[in-house]
Each structure stands twice: as structure tokens, then as C-alpha cells.
Amino acid sequence: MSELNFDEFASASMHDWQRLVTKELGDKPFEGLIWILDDGIAVDPCAAESSQTYAMDIPAQWEMVQRILGDDAKQWNDRALASLMGGCNSLIMPQAPNTQEEFQSMLDGVFLQYIHLHIEQSSDALKTANMLRQWCSLHSVNSKELRGSLGADGLKCSADEFKSLSVFMKENFGFFRVFTVNVRSVHEEGGSVVQEIAAALAEGHALIVRCMDAGLTVDEASALIQFNFATGSSYFAEIAKYRAFRWAWKSIIEQYKPAFGCSINTHIQASTSRFLQTAKDVHNNLLRATTQAMSAVVGGVNGLVVEPYNSLSTSADDAALRWSRNIQQLLTEESYFEQFRAAANGAHYIESLTHQILQTSWSRFQQWDALCASQGVMAYAEERASAVQLHAQREQEKVKDGRRIVVGVNKYVNKADASVVEQSARTLTASLEQP
Numbered sequence: 001m002s003e004l005n006f007d008e009f010a011s012a013s014m015h016d017w018q019r020l021v022t023k024e025l026g027d028k029p030f031e032g033l034i035w036i037l038d039d040g041i042a043v044d045p046c047a048a049e050s051s052q053t054y055a056m057d058i059p060a061q062w063e064m065v066q067r068i069l070g071d072d073a074k075q076w077n078d079r080a081l082a083s084l085m086g087g088c089n090s091l092i093m094p095q096a097p098n099t100q101e102e103f104q105s106m107l108d109g110v111f112l113q114y115i116h117l118h119i120e121q122s123s124d125a126l127k128t129a130n131m132l133r134q135w136c137s138l139h140s141v142n143s144k145e146l147r148g149s150l151g152a153d154g155l156k157c158s159a160d161e162f163k164s165l166s167v168f169m170k171e172n173f174g175f176f177r178v179f180t181v182n183v184r185s186v187h188e189e190g191g192s193v194v195q196e197i198a199a200a201l202a203e204g205h206a207l208i209v210r211c212m213d214a215g216l217t218v219d220e221a222s223a224l225i226q227f228n229f230a231t232g233s234s235y236f237a238e239i240a241k242y243r244a245f246r247w248a249w250k251s252i253i254e255q256y257k258p259a260f261g262c263s264i265n266t267h268i269q270a271s272t273s274r275f276l277q278t279a280k281d282v283h284n285n286l287l288r289a290t291t292q293a294m295s296a297v298v299g300g301v302n303g304l305v306v307e308p309y310n311s312l313s314t315s316a317d318d319a320a321l322r323w324s325r326n327i328q329q330l331l332t333e334e335s336y337f338e339q340f341r342a343a344a345n346g347a348h349y350i351e352s353l354t355h356q357i358l359q360t361s362w363s364r365f366q367q368w369d370a371l372c373a374s375q376g377v378m379a380y381a382e383e384r385a386s387a388v389q390l391h392a393q394r395e396q397e398k399v400k401d402g403r404r405i406v407v408g409v410n411k412y413v414n415k416a417d418a419s420v421v422e423q424s425a426r427t428l429t430a431s432l433e434q435p
Helices: 014-025 071-085 100-106 125-138 159-172 184-189 193-213 220-222 235-255 284-299 318-334 348-373 377-400
Strands: 063-067 090-095 116-121 148-154 173-184 226-233 267-272 303-305
Touching: 014 226, 063 193, 063 267, 063 318, 071 090, 071 318, 071 377, 100 125, 100 303, 125 148, 125 159, 125 173, 125 303, 148 226, 159 173, 159 377, 173 193, 173 220, 184 193, 193 235, 193 377, 226 235, 226 284, 235 267, 235 284, 267 284, 284 303, 284 318, 348 377
Parallel strands: 063 090, 063 303, 090 116, 116 148, 148 173, 173 226, 226 267, 267 303
Antiparallel strands: none
């Protein structure tokens, strides 16, 4: 077979491509193809090159994470073991247990030294950390090698609590992250991609400053922090979101002159969106979760949670949890996403989109960071809440008047489906799905 030779094809400029596109459009202007993303970002449909590239080191594999709910320790344990046997290698404990005995029961038969454990909420983070250390001692596990996160909100701890927790984790754990910057809530409240990135940067930077004020180096501080995001339905924008955030976080950490190159990296855990789930035609949520998971993986997250498809209407049953696991298994075993983690590198369209999202997010971050520094975290939180609420209202109005299509709710409606969501549901389509 002869070598491929493309010399027979004439080169074409961007102008040539635009001319051909315009011809196909007929009377419609080329500008009509420009996509206006949130915050006024204009996305050109054709990108021949990008002024910058945003490739960064990302892990070769991602954690397949499952959030486990249970009415008691036994049910939680049964579901956790089923999840691990089903292919997951990382578990989320939404609420820390109250006693050591309950902790032991929940983790009966679970070998933490081989998986990751994320504890999302704890009324007393130091107490939870002590229980974790005691579990390691009882099972002859080196706590320094344990991996996961504690989920403490470092911006709400008192100064004494913050210092005690930081020192304890530094002394007893090597890879277990203690502080979580949870901007998943920004998305779940209806916020934009830009707002999610800016909030993560503002809160993460405030946390770095607080760690250093407590006597930690920037390298030690960076190692203690995890970021939790949610993934929306705009496929390419979500890929660009994670790439833009990593690059912006790298820029922040570099300002503090870290001693180790790895400190510019961080741990990102992504969840598929509950805000975009619907009660009507509920199985569409499986399709939504699949494309959202693809965005997160290509974007380079460290861990991924696929939320159960029916989480709006019922607590996740065993079948829903299995289907959530299967989505990740399909991406890995049948679609080979694990072998092409850097697929977005060099893609002009994604690089260009990343650049625009980064620039806009950085500008918003600077505003919120200045507000944190001058008026405190509470003033920033109020400003963020107001901005997110405004964006959510705009998107919900688009759904109501048909400018944003949601299959099964305002387009291709199954009139035989009488499903509704609870009055308290806070989703994009809640107003159209309530009785």
C-alpha cells in the first residue's frame, strides 16, 4: 500500500470555507451560525486555529464514583459492596456516621486501601477524621496511603478548628483531601459555566490564603483541596469548562511559587446534573447523563459520579444504581474513553472555546475575589447567589417560551405521561412538571 499523499488537494483558507458555507446557507447569513453562550461568549462555528492551547496533565484513568444512600448502616453497606462488585472503585458517603461502631458497620467488608472514599458532609470533621484513622489502625492500614476526601468546608470553620484539622490531616494522612470546594451547588441552583468556574476559583483561592495563614505552605495547601463540579448538557462547553478551570487554577497557584511542580494540579470530582433531570419521560435522563459523563471524561476530571436517572422522584433503587454504573462501564469498556483521555488537546474548536470561557471566567473571578478580600466571604456569597438566581430565571424563561428545548417536557411530549415533580423541586423544568 502506497503512502498517503495529500499534495493533490489544493489548500483552502478560512475565507474559502466561509464562502462555501455561505453558499449552502442560501439567504441565511453566516453570522446566524454563531452560538451565543452564557455571559455573552460568542462561539464561531468554524475554527481553523487557536491562539493558545490549554493542554495539561490529566490522570490516565478516572475514579468511577457512586454516591450511596441507605436507611441504615446495613443497607448502605449492602449497596456499597454491590457497587464495588459492579465495577466502581470509589464511594461517596453523603453523611458521616455518628459513632465508630456505625462507621465500622458501614465499611464492613470494604477494603479502603484499594478504593477511594469521599465523605461529603460531617457535623464534626475532626471527629470523622479520627474515626477514619481508628478504622485504619484496627485494620492495619497505613492511613498515609488512604485516598479520598473529607468534605470539610474550610471557609466556615473557626480559626482554631481550621488549624487543628489541617495539622491533624497533615500528620496522619498523605493523600486524603480534607477541604472540598463544592461548586456543584452553583450548577444545581441554575448557574452558568462561567459562574461555576469563577466561584471555584474565588473560594479555592480564599481557602489557599487561609491555609497559608495557618502556617501551611502553598504545596501543602494545594494537596488538601478538592473541587466538586456538576456537568451540564452543553457538550463542548462542559469539556472546555474543566480545561479552563484547570488552567486558571494553575495560574493562581503559580503566583505563590510552589516548590513542587505537581502542586499546580488539583482533584476535580464531577457529577452529572440533577438540575437538568426531568420527571416526565424519565428514561431520557439516562441519555442526558451519558453525554454529560462524556463531557466530564474528555474534559479531564479525576472522578465521576453518574446520578441515578430517577433521583427526582424516588430514592435510588438498586436497578437505578446499576444503570448509573453501567454508563461508566460502557464509556470505559466499549467506547474506550479511557484510552483517549487527551482527545481534546489540539482541537481548534475546543481550544478556542476554552480560551473564551477562561477569559470571561477570570474576569468574574477577579471581581468576586476582590469582594472576598475587601468585604468577606459572606458578601461574596450573597453576590454569587444573586447572580446565579438571575441566570436560573433566564434559563427557565427560555424553557417556558420554547427557546430552549427539553425533550419530553416542552417538545415531543408524551401526553400519556402524568409524572410530576414535588413542589420543592429546584430543576430547570420544575414549573412545567408540577401538578
